[in-house]
Amino acid sequence: xxxxxxxxxxxxxxxxxxxxxxxxxxxxxxxxxxxxxxxxxxxxxxxxxxxxxxxxxxxxxxxxxxxxxxxxxxxxxxxxxxxxxxxxxxxxxxxxxxxxxx
Numbered sequence: 001x002x003x004x005x006x007x008x009x010x011x012x013x014x015x016x017x018x019x020x021x022x023x024x025x026x027x028x029x030x031x032x033x034x035x036x037x038x039x040x041x042x043x044x045x046x047x048x049x050x051x052x053x054x055x056x057x058x059x060x061x062x063x064x065x066x067x068x069x070x071x072x073x074x075x076x077x078x079x080x081x082x083x084x085x086x087x088x089x090x091x092x093x094x095x096x097x098x099x100x101x102x
Contacts, residue, residue, distance in 0.1 A: 003032040003043065006056060006100070010034050011041040013099035020092050022049040022085065029055050050089065051081035063097035 001009075010026075016039040018024075023037035025048035033045045054062070058077050061067035069090075072078035080086040086093070 001056065001060070003028065003034075003056075006059075007034050007041060007043055009100045010036065013096055014039060014041055018092075018096060020089055020096070022089065024048050024050040024052060024089075024093075026059065027051055027053040028059070029053060031056055049082070050085050052086070052093075053079040053081075059097070059100075063100050065098075069094075 006028075014036055018036050018038060020036075023035070023046075025036070025046070026034040028034070032043055035042050035044050035046050035048060037046075037048070054072070054077065058067055058072060062069060062072065062078070067077075069078060073080070
């Protein structure tokens with residue numbers, strides 16, 4: 001899946017509002033960025049409340065439930081800019097990742 005296709009999936013998954021109440025950015029480890037703020041989705045590398053650094057492959061695996069987020073963090077495959085914020089948003093993030101992977 002290309003960055004453009006993934007961005008469109010995120011845009012469709014987010015709809016008019018991500019439901020997170022915070023902005024977040026996916027840093028796809030050199031393959032680009034997906035920035036989400038409310039219902040706005042772009043490929044801009046803008047500041048965000050939470051940055052999730054993960055490969056596209058691992059992002060898809062997380063969304064499909066094939067990769068456990070804690071295991072991914074322990075192995076360095078998933079990095080978070082703010083662990084406390086990520087933990088508080090975990091249910092909403094998992095739901096969003098699942099919509100993206102669908």
